[in-house]
Amino acid sequence: MSVSIGYFPGCSGLGTSMEYERSTRAVCTSLGLSLREIPDWNCCGSTPAHTVDHVLSAALSSRIFAQAESAGITDVITPCPSCLKNLRNCLDGMEDPLFAARVEALTERPLHMRHSVRSVLQVLVEDIGPEAIAARVRRPLAGLKAVPYYGCLMTRPGEVMRFDNPENPMGLDRLLEALGVEVLPFPLKTDCCGASFAVPAREAAPRLGGRILDLAASLGADLVVVACPLCQMNLDLRQSQIKAKSGGSYRLAVPYYTQLMAYAFGLPDADAGFHKLAVGMQPALERMRDRAVQKAAQEREEAAKRAVRNKAAAQKMASPAPLPEAEAAEKDAGPAGGEA
Amino acid sequence: MDTIYLNSPDSLFIREVEEESGQVLSRCYQCGNCTAGCPMAFSFDSPVSRIMRLIQAGQKEAVLSSRAVWLCASCETCTQRCPNTIDVARIMDVCRHMARREKKSGIYAVKVFFDSFLLAVERHGRPHELGIMALFMARTGRFWTDLDLAPTMLTKGKMALLPHNVEGRGEVAEIFRRFRDGASDAALVKALRGGRAATAPGGPGMRERGVSEEKSGEGLA
Numbered sequence: 369m370s371v372s373i374g375y376f377p378g379c380s381g382l383g384t385s386m387e388y389e390r391s392t393r394a395v396c397t398s399l400g401l402s403l404r405e406i407p408d409w410n411c412c413g414s415t416p417a418h419t420v421d422h423v424l425s426a427a428l429s430s431r432i433f434a435q436a437e438s439a440g441i442t443d444v445i446t447p448c449p450s451c452l453k454n455l456r457n458c459l460d461g462m463e464d465p466l467f468a469a470r471v472e473a474l475t476e477r478p479l480h481m482r483h484s485v486r487s488v489l490q491v492l493v494e495d496i497g498p499e500a501i502a503a504r505v506r507r508p509l510a511g512l513k514a515v516p517y518y519g520c521l522m523t524r525p526g527e528v529m530r531f532d533n534p535e536n537p538m539g540l541d542r543l544l545e546a547l548g549v550e551v552l553p554f555p556l557k558t559d560c561c562g563a564s565f566a567v568p569a570r571e572a573a574p575r576l577g578g579r580i581l582d583l584a585a586s587l588g589a590d591l592v593v594v595a596c597p598l599c600q601m602n603l604d605l606r607q608s609q610i611k612a613k614s615g616g617s618y619r620l621a622v623p624y625y626t627q628l629m630a631y632a633f634g635l636p637d638a639d640a641g642f643h644k645l646a647v648g649m650q651p652a653l654e655r656m657r658d659r660a661v662q663k664a665a666q667e668r669e670e671a672a673k674r675a676v677r678n679k680a681a682a683q684k685m686a687s688p689a690p691l692p693e694a695e696a697a698e699k700d701a702g703p704a705g706g707e708a
Numbered sequence: 709m710d711t712i713y714l715n716s717p718d719s720l721f722i723r724e725v726e727e728e729s730g731q732v733l734s735r736c737y738q739c740g741n742c743t744a745g746c747p748m749a750f751s752f753d754s755p756v757s758r759i760m761r762l763i764q765a766g767q768k769e770a771v772l773s774s775r776a777v778w779l780c781a782s783c784e785t786c787t788q789r790c791p792n793t794i795d796v797a798r799i800m801d802v803c804r805h806m807a808r809r810e811k812k813s814g815i816y817a818v819k820v821f822f823d824s825f826l827l828a829v830e831r832h833g834r835p836h837e838l839g840i841m842a843l844f845m846a847r848t849g850r851f852w853t854d855l856d857l858a859p860t861m862l863t864k865g866k867m868a869l870l871p872h873n874v875e876g877r878g879e880v881a882e883i884f885r886r887f888r889d890g891a892s893d894a895a896l897v898k899a900l901r902g903g904r905a906a907t908a909p910g911g912p913g914m915r916e917r918g919v920s921e922e923k924s925g926e927g928l929a
Contacts (some may be wrong), residue, residue, distance in 0.1 A: 379834045379872070386865070391869060408876050413829060419805075425886070427883045431880065431883065466894065470892040524787070559785075564782070567821050567854065569815070644864050652859035
């Protein structure tokens with residue numbers, strides 16, 4: 369069964385976060401979510417717009433909703449938390465008649481429908497759920513160690529974003545666990561990475577990204593898994609700049625959670641889009657396979673030991689002087705025990 | 709920092725911040741929780757809790773010429789953690805709006821970056837990274853900005869050479885033009901609506917933060 373929902377890709381999906389865009393679409397399709405893109409959408413204005421004026425920012429978002437209305441779309445989802453915050457602030461703000469009138473004075477396109485907007489992550493976690501996601505996994509990511517990094521805006525402020533615990537969200541943790549990932553507790557999961565100042569305040573911004581990457585590396589993570597195009601670009605593309613300040617020597621891949629989903633679902637490599645990351649996934653995937661092989665060997669060894677112990681116990685239970693038949697039965701049980 | 713003259717508070721400034729942010733400033737009792745959680749505090753000249761105190765004391769000049777209002781990353785940690793549910797990040801945003809209106813130079817590079825971004829949106833309907841960076845470099849003279857990243861971005865196919873034009877970009881440009889012409893001015897819109905919204909709260913923040921009863925009560929009194 370397919371559910372149809374409005375979709376706002378956000379500008380970064382056309383360039384810097386094209387792998388997020390492609391993997392999001394692929395994952396949603398494979399989970400039965402049919403995305404209807406808003407026609408001829410514009411930029412929400414991101415951080416720059418709301419630092420200039422809240423009505424201007426809301427007007428840019430309001431044109432997006434007006435475009436949605438032209439296609440009969442009311443409910444919208446978006447992968448980008450920064451877009452989401454602006455779209456939400458627009459809808460929440462326009463509940464106030466004066467604010468709505470000021471926005472309409474700029475757009476001259478009043479809205480007529482009741483709209484809602486949520487993040488793709490929230491829909492996957494709350495509507496689809498980890499069980500359904502786990503059921504879709506073809507290539508489990510067992511052996512992969514990752515820290516979940518939600519970024520500052522996905523859950524904050526709680527009253528605007530209305531998703532999960534604002535300070536210690538667990539939705540992305542559960543989703544990654546459903547893929548088989550070993551999720552490490554990450555105390556900085558909602559701390560700011562400084563992305564919006566990466567260009568104009570280069571003396572300040574790398575400190576914030578550095579804290580996040582340093583901690584992830586020291587916890588032994590292979591990956592920092594993200595859900596925000598601004599965080600991703602900051603922590604991945606700018607990792608070399610950040611390390612030049614912090615002196616770190618790690619190379620941490622920073623994939624979007626949707627890329628890991630596409631990979632785990634067994635979708636084509638082009639949908640997972642690992643080749644688009646600045647820091648490659650290959651070392652992390654190799655470590656994952658090594659750990660999986662080690663774990664399997666360990667399990668085989670333990671199973672063999674268990675079989676030996678069981679055999680000894682069975683011998684004790686039987687007569688003190690083993691009969692020839694019992695010995696023969698033990699020989700048969702040997703390889704079978706190894707397989708268990 | 710400079711001496712603060714408490715005998716000359718700018719009460720108009722205090723009222724403006726309250727109206728534009730929809731927040732009640734007297735709720736701040738200086739617990740410092742906002743500053744404790746602020747990730748940019750190390751780069752601020754006045755930490756955010758001190759900015760709050762300066763606003764309460766009506767120190768317009770000190771607030772609007774601070775570096776802090778330009779370096780706030782809008783990460784919303786302060787808003788989330790305020791025990792008195794003050795939307796602190798919104799107040800920082802509003803101070804930044806006022807600093808622009810008062811033509812404060814602020815932190816030039818930050819202002820230029822945001823302006824360059826919005827100019828691209830105004831022209832094309834969507835930002836164009838290469839154009840934004842070119843404009844930023846030309847205006848700030850920082851010609852080396854992120855040149856180290858260009859090879860990776862190009863080989864990964866992530867840097868569009870041409871802008872992504874929106875068909876309705878004329879409509880988006882009109883939004884900016886009307887904004888510059890003052891079409892969204894609160895007093896003007898109120899007057900045009902025939903005073904129907906005269907007692908409505910000033911912004912979205914107030915309703916969200918649950919203080920609308922107090923404020924609209926004042927308005928009716």
